[in-house]
Amino acid sequence: MTHPSRAGYAIAGAGEVDWLKETLQAPGRRSERPINRTLVTPDNCLVFGASGYIGSHLTPRLRGAGHRVRASSRNVEVLEGREWHDVELVEADALEPDSLDAALHGIDTAFYLVHSMAAGKQFPQIDAEAARNFAAAAGRQHVRRIVYLGGLLPDDPPDSAHLQSREETGEILRSGRVPVTEIRAGMIIGPGSAAWEVIRDLVNHLPVMVTPRWVASRSTPIALSNLLHYLCEVSSFNETANETYDVGGPDILTYTAVMRRYGALVDKKPLIIPVPVLTPRLSSYWLRLVTSVPTDIARALIDGLSHDVIARDNRLADLIPQRLLGFDEAAEEALNADRRHDIPAHWTENASERPDFHPQYSFYGKTASSRIGTGRTAPALWRVLQQFGNGGDFFYGRMLWWLRRALDWLAGGPSLRRRRRHPDQLRVGDVLDAWRVIDLEPEKRLTLLMEMKAPGAGVLEFTIDDDGEERQLHMQAYWHPAGARGLLYWYLLLPVHAFLFARTVGAVVERAGTR
Numbered sequence: 001m002t003h004p005s006r007a008g009y010a011i012a013g014a015g016e017v018d019w020l021k022e023t024l025q026a027p028g029r030r031s032e033r034p035i036n037r038t039l040v041t042p043d044n045c046l047v048f049g050a051s052g053y054i055g056s057h058l059t060p061r062l063r064g065a066g067h068r069v070r071a072s073s074r075n076v077e078v079l080e081g082r083e084w085h086d087v088e089l090v091e092a093d094a095l096e097p098d099s100l101d102a103a104l105h106g107i108d109t110a111f112y113l114v115h116s117m118a119a120g121k122q123f124p125q126i127d128a129e130a131a132r133n134f135a136a137a138a139g140r141q142h143v144r145r146i147v148y149l150g151g152l153l154p155d156d157p158p159d160s161a162h163l164q165s166r167e168e169t170g171e172i173l174r175s176g177r178v179p180v181t182e183i184r185a186g187m188i189i190g191p192g193s194a195a196w197e198v199i200r201d202l203v204n205h206l207p208v209m210v211t212p213r214w215v216a217s218r219s220t221p222i223a224l225s226n227l228l229h230y231l232c233e234v235s236s237f238n239e240t241a242n243e244t245y246d247v248g249g250p251d252i253l254t255y256t257a258v259m260r261r262y263g264a265l266v267d268k269k270p271l272i273i274p275v276p277v278l279t280p281r282l283s284s285y286w287l288r289l290v291t292s293v294p295t296d297i298a299r300a301l302i303d304g305l306s307h308d309v310i311a312r313d314n315r316l317a318d319l320i321p322q323r324l325l326g327f328d329e330a331a332e333e334a335l336n337a338d339r340r341h342d343i344p345a346h347w348t349e350n351a352s353e354r355p356d357f358h359p360q361y362s363f364y365g366k367t368a369s370s371r372i373g374t375g376r377t378a379p380a381l382w383r384v385l386q387q388f389g390n391g392g393d394f395f396y397g398r399m400l401w402w403l404r405r406a407l408d409w410l411a412g413g414p415s416l417r418r419r420r421r422h423p424d425q426l427r428v429g430d431v432l433d434a435w436r437v438i439d440l441e442p443e444k445r446l447t448l449l450m451e452m453k454a455p456g457a458g459v460l461e462f463t464i465d466d467d468g469e470e471r472q473l474h475m476q477a478y479w480h481p482a483g484a485r486g487l488l489y490w491y492l493l494l495p496v497h498a499f500l501f502a503r504t505v506g507a508v509v510e511r512a513g514t515r
Contacts, residue, residue: 043067043068043108043109043144043235044067044068044070044106044107044108044109045062045067045068045069045070045107045108045109045110045111045235046069046070046071046072046103046104046107046109046110046111047059047062047069047070047071047072047111047113048072048092048094048103048110048111048112048113048114048134049072049073049111049112049113049114049115050071050072050073050079050113051073051074051075051078051079052113052114052115053188053192053193053194054113054149054188054227054228054231055071055111055113056082056192057190057224057228058111058113058228058231058232059071059082059084059087060084060087061228061232062232063084063085063086063087065232068088069086069087069088070087070088070089070090070103070107071084071087071088071089071090072089072090072091072092072103073089073091073092074091074092074093075091076089076090076091090102090103094114094129094130094131094133094134095126095129095130095133097133097136097137100133100134100137101137101140101141104137104138104140104141104143105141106141107141107143108143108144108145109143109144109145109146109147109235110134110138110143110145110146110147110178111146111147111148111149111231112131112134112146112147112148112149112173113149114130115127115165115166115169116130121161123161123165124161124164124165124168127165127168127169128165128168128169128172131168131169131172131173132172134146134173135172135173135175135176135177135178136176138176138177138178139176139177139178143178144178144179145178145179145180145181145235145241146173146176146178146179146180146181147180147181147182147183147231147234147235148169148170148173148180148181148182148183149182149183149185149231150166150167150169150170150182150183150184150185150244151163151166151167151184151185151186151309152184152185152186152219152220152246152248152309152310152311153166153167153184153309154307154308154309155308156307158307159306160306160307162301163307163309166184170182170244174242179241179242180241180242181234181235181240181241181242181243181244181245182243182244182245183227183230183231183234183244183245183247183316184244184245184246184247184311185222185227185247185248185311186219186220186221186222186248186309186310186311187199187219187221187222187258188221188222188223188224188227189221189222189223189224189249189325189327189330189331189333189334190223190224190225190330190333190334190337191224191334191335191337191338191363192363192364193224193334194293194297194301195301196334197291197292197293197362197363197364198287198291198293198301198302199255199258199259199262200262200359200362200363201290201291201292201293201362202259202270202290202291203259203262203263203266203268203270204266204268204359204360204362204482204483205290205291205481205483205484205486205487206270206290206484207268207270207271207484208270208271208273209259209270209271209272209273210273210274210275211256211272211273211274211275212274212275213274213275213276213306214255214302214305214306215254215255215256215259215272215274216254216255216256216274217254217255217305217306217307217308217309218252218253218254218308218309218310219248219252219253219254219255219258219308219309219310220248220249220251220252220253220309220310220311221248221249221251221253221258221327221330222247222248222249222311222324222330223249223324223325223329223330223333223334224330224333224334225325225330225333226247226249226322226324226325226330227247229320229322230245230247230316230320230322233320234316234320237319239319240316240319243315245313245315245316246311246312246313246316247311247316247317248310248311249324249325249326249327249330250324250325250326251326251327252310253327255305256272256274258327259272260272261327261328261331262331265328265331265332265335265359266335266359266360287302289487289491290487291362291364292362292363292364292365292366292480292481293364335359338359338363360482360483360486361456361457361480361481361482362456362480362481362482362486363480364480365459365478365479365480366478366479366480366481366490367476367477367478367479368476368477368479368494368497368498368501369474369475369476369477369501370474370475370498370501370502370504370505371472371473371474371475371505372472372473372505372506372509373470373471373472373473374470374471374472374473374509374512375470375471376471376509376512376513377471377512378443378444378464378466378471379443380512380513381443381464381471381473381508381509381512382442382443382464383424383512384508384511384512385446385462385464385508386424386425386426386446387423387424388426388432388435388446388448388462389420389432389433389435390420390423390424390432392405392433394504395504395507395508395511396500396503396504396506396507397500397503397504400496400500404452405433405434405452408434408452408453411453412453413434413451413452413453414431414433414434414451414452415433415434415452416433418431418433418434420432420433426440426446427440428440431451432448434450434451434452435448435449435450435451435460436448436449436451437449438459443464444463444464445461445462445463445464446461446462447459447460447461448460448461454486454489455481455482455483455485455486455488455489456479456480456481456482456486456489456490457479457480457482458477458478458479458480459477459478460475460476460477460478461474461475461476461477461478462474462475462508463476473505473508473509474505475501475504475505477497477501
């Protein structure tokens with residue numbers, strides 16, 4: 001991507017651009033009037049919330065556009081795993097005001113992309129406090145512009161805590177001394193977008209759905225690529241300061257239509273039966289069983305689906321022309337990005353992507369885990385972990401492991417057929433029976449990809465956290481179900497995992513004390 005996009009434009013002079021008449025390529029979003037605007041040169045950008053969904057995509061895109069980019073997260077180690085080139089990484093937390101000034105120092109444009117939906121019911125208060133702290137720090141550091149990504153609002157005042165919080169956050173940011181540009185978007189069509197992944201999981205996992213009335217609500221879904229283009233371009237022009245814009249794709253669709261059109265792309269025809277008694281709040285509870293999207297985020301989103309949220313403001317589409325993708329094109333683009341592994345963050349941080357993508361796989365994983373504290377040293381624990389699968393020994397429950405491996409062997413899987421490269425040393429790519437090492441950091445982390453025959457894809461990860469006084473050994477499984485069979489497989493084995501994991505971490509600790 002080049003920045004800014006100047007195809008078809010005539011440059012009149014330094015800083016001033018005379019725009020020719022442009023028309024958008026998407027139906028219903030055309031502009032026939034010439035647009036005059038003042039260009040701002042590439043600047044120092046802060047992506048605040050760079051580890052999140054939009055931030056993970058926006059950071060490399062800004063850098064590719066020629067901006068100097070600083071990326072922030074509450075945990076800078078998460079960003080280090082992204083391997084972004086020529087991007088400054090900083091640790092900052094909007095709830096810790098002292099950390100904000102250093103992150104904002106020398107910044108021209110700050111992209112505010114954080115939210116606290118994963119925090120549960122208290123997220124509106126947390127979001128408000130975070131926005132106040134950020135607005136104050138941006139004023140102290142003389143930031144030129146804040147670009148905030150909010151959410152589309154209905155015509156009537158929303159009763160959804162999620163939508164109310166998005167609106168309030170924008171108002172708080174605008175109350176500071178720094179000019180704010182707010183872009184409001186609805187459902188984003190892209191791999192990892194929570195609303196998109198909820199739709200995918202529902203269609204992939206449920207051949208028959210009894211749905212609440214909110215499936216008749218209308219929205220204007222927007223492709224991730226279109227939204228990123230707006231975000232990259234909007235701060236480049238003085239005219240966008242202190243403005244709020246609605247953005248959306250060319251299609252106005254009910255959620256029923258969204259599910260059916262996605263189903264047509266993946267050869268599924270779900271039977272959708274709406275009933276009046278299933279409210280958004282009730283539906284958020286059963287949604288936990290069906291989707292792998294984090295529960296608190298899914299619940300917050302569902303609460304806002306009872307409203308029509310339609311982009312009725314074409315001003316940004318007029319100002320920044322681009323071809324807006326219809327739903328089918330956007331959905332194909334999202335599936336292709338997942339298929340090509342063209343995603344900044346996936347599965348567990350620092351783990352590699354799925355080698356055999358299928359549209360039925362859930363983007364987010366179901367998880368099961370166990371943790372134990374110990375006085376054993378990290379080298380001692382790591383010495384034991386490197387023995388995983390050696391001679392059919394998986395630390396605990398040898399007979400349980402043998403039964404699962406035998407079933408895999410009968411199904412034509414790799415279990416019982418492969419031997420490890422070295423008896424007590426591991427490197428990336430090593431096969432351990434039906435597992436493959438996809439990432440490791442000696443004395444800290446071992447990540448294994450499951451290659452057994454199963455209705456989905458799985459990752460098993462061991463981590464060693466050393467706080468100086470004791471070590472925490474953590475064993476966690478990530479399961480990405482493929483269809484209804486994948487969900488059934490997960491829930492049938494969940495009690496076994498709970499039992500097995502708790503005893504496995506204990507067995508590793510015990511062995512770490514024995515030479």
